[in-house]
Amino acid sequence: MGAEPGLSARTCSIWICFLMTKTLILPAEVMSRELDARLLQGVMALDRGWRVITGSKALLNRIIWRLPPSVYLCQTVTHKRRKLLDLIARLGHISYGWDEEGLIYLNRETYLSRRVSSQTLELLQEFITWGEQSSADVEERAGAAGLVPKPWGNPRFDLLRPELRDLYRKEVDELHRQYGDYILVNTNYGMVNPIISIDPNKPKKAAKQDRGSADLPVKYSEFVEYRRTIFEAFKDMLAPMARQFPDMTIVVRPHPGEEFSTWAELGQGIENLEIVREGPSIPWQIGAKALVHNNCTTAAESACIGHTPIAYCPVFSEENECGLPNLISHRVDTLDALMVAIKAAVEGQLEMSADQRAVLDHHVANVSGPMCTRQVLDLCEELYQKQQATKQSGMSKQLAKSIGAARNLHKSMRINHQTDIYIPKVFPEIEPPVIAARASLIAETLNLPFAVNATQLSKNVFELHKVAPS
The missing domain is CATH 3.40.50 (Rossmann fold)
Structure with a gap:
């Protein structure tokens, strides 16, 4: 035809x-x-x-x-x-x-x-x-x-590999030009500071065979409150951190699923505190002198880059801890200890242990x-x-x-x-x-x-x- x-x-x-x-x-x-x-x-x-x-x-x-x-x-x-x-x-x-x-x-x-x-x-x-x-x-x-x-x-x-980091070289240089030496604070509190109004305790839709044990909703509610406590502690730590490191910029990058204005309000009146969400996360981590987080994926990214992340854990509950990020980080539980850890990271004195590297490799394949x-x-x-x-x-x-x-x-x-x-x-x-x-x-x-x-x-x-x- x-x-x-x-x-x-x-x-x-x-x-x-x-x-x-x-x-x-x-x-x-x-x-x-x-x-x-x-x-x-x-x-x-x-x-x-x-x-x-x-x-x-x-x-x-x-x-x-x-x-x-x-x-x-x-x-x-x-x-x-x-x-x-x-x-x-x-x-x-x-x-x-x-x-x-x-x-x-x-x-x-x-x-x-x-x-x-x-x-x-x-x-x-x-x-x-x-x-x-x-x-x-x-x-x-x-x-x-x-x-x-x-x-x-x-x-x-894959983007964290040394052979691909040139992709971010110009962006890292621009971040240093704009912010100087900076301490990066990555947050992940979308369940208690959501970008849209949600009930974090509402069960996800699931087929009957996938719903888990009857007490799972109660346990998850406890986890939500645990995260809320840490969220409040992170808000409270920013002003002391900015005072402790007046010659550095404190950069807070809220999780994409979080309400930005909650953090932006905290940045008002503190000269060396910046709340920023623009751009991909990787160049921010490559250029940071220290990374502070709690149970955040970016800890694994930072570790793959070769940095030692710092986990600020003002409260601790083993059953409410996720399996990876805090385990591969330098953990601190007080503001004083946090400031000491940040100073050590800035000076290049924090290192991951061999056991922490093994945990990372078990959770993340093909780091190399x-x-x-x-x-x-x-x-x-x-x-x-x-x-x-x-x-x-x-x-x-x-x-x-x-x-x-x-x-x-x-x-x-x-x-x-x-x-x-x-x-x-x-x-x-x-x-x-x-x-x-x-x-x-x-x-x-x-x-x-x-x-x-x-x-x-x-x-x-x-x-x-x-x-x-x-």
Whole structure:
């Protein structure tokens, strides 16, 4: 059969290539936390011949119905994600996933109940974990879904490797120019200082078989109050810290899920205290003279960079401690001890022990050795071949497209919905030239022979393209 009237042979061949191109979709929820890692994976995928689409997770998922079938990254496996994954599968996509927040959690039972859904896992082809500890914790549930967890780490931590830190050199230099020597305070109190109004004690939706023991809600409520106590202590420590180190800047970076104004109010009237959320977190950690936290993922990032984080623990409850961040940190429980520890860190006198390094390696895979991103892309190649061998019913796909379009229309008509308030706070609007420049810098850092252009498919959703370097 010939081409339709008006369509040239060249146009037809372009469309055939478009339909045959292997496509990778890489959503990101929090720009400052994940975008660089998605661009790293995207740039390396371009080098392998993939078509790459990335951007805001929420906005990308709204237009998934009009995107080509892909190998799709699912970055959360909570119970509510199952409906979207079912729709994605019926649209012809094939999914693999990990839990972006699966490195730091209270304990196995709470983690599985709140963040790992049996029904969601059943819709994935592969599941990647942060390391041996999280693999062991999800092994039984993943196995019931027919999956063997792969303890490969996360592309975010590939960016911490010495060979990729040049990506942040100019940003680190600019931070030092603007703030001088600084002490970094990273917070993670979203459950008690949320960016949108929520009840932190409200149980997460979960299938009956995933809910855990009957007393789990009570235990979690105790954990919330424990975190609230530490949150108040962190607010109280800032003024004394600023007085103790008058020649340094105290930089507080609230977690993306926290209400910024709570911290901004504390910064008023203290000359050397800055509350900042802009930019990716990694350059801030590379450039810091000391990092202060409590049970924060950034402690693991800082340790991978080669720093020794400081955990300020004004109260302590073993059953309310998460498994990793404070264990790999220099722990202090009083303000006086905190000031001594910060001084030692500034002078380069704090070091992690061999036991702490072993704990880090048990929780975070591929701190050295194979890059997680390369392993993930090898897996994506296998999934693409599997996708090609799977036939999708045309009628089923058309119905799924109609459902996806209706879903998008419904969400676009909402007014003042909490999710719509949350989205621009964690993924502010960004333009294609900014995406292109960042991706091109990553390509240059990787010594790849191309630059990257970005075209906008929808608000905060972009396709990456290889172009000749300028």
